[in-house]
Amino acid sequence: MELFNEVENEANPDLPEPTLESITYQRRRKVRGQRELMLENLPVETIEYRLSPEEQVCSCCGGNLHEMSTQVRQELKYIPAELKVVKHVQSIYSCRHCEREEIETPVVTAPMPKPVHSGSLASPSLMAHIMNQKYVDGLPLYRQEKQFSRLGYRYHAKPLPIG
Secondary structure, three states: OOOOHHHHHHOOOOOOOOOOOOOOOOOOOOOHHHHHHHHHOOOOOOOOOOOOHHEEEOOOOOOOOOOOOOOOOOOOOOOOOOOOOOOOOEEEEEEEEHHHHOOOOEEOOOOOOEEEEEEOOOHHHHHHHHHHHHHHHOOOOHHHHHHHOOOOOOOOOOOOOOO
């Protein structure tokens, strides 16, 4: 008696074999070049991994190895937002000769761009970012303040410096 063929022994030989049906379907062919289109407007940083000249020695014969090809892998890198203090130092000049002679001394100031809002810390780029998040992305100002505090900006419970 066969131990593991119980199903075959119990099967009814009069039953017809199940028919196999073939299922055909159509699918779209994968479009080539989609990844390149998605990445074409982004800056590219290339990191090359090479063997040092000491490592370019054949393990079998001790001869020099040459580069026969390269293998490239791409990845999308996210660089989070960063807050940075930019100090605008404006030089002011005067004439030493006129000072010594006690003549009316001309004072000349180097030109400097005006701030977006007088007395505000906001640069044009920060102002644009705040406005974009508020009016395009619908992000409330209190949540933007929380984001800036996580980036190291300590505010004193007053509104953001947008004027």
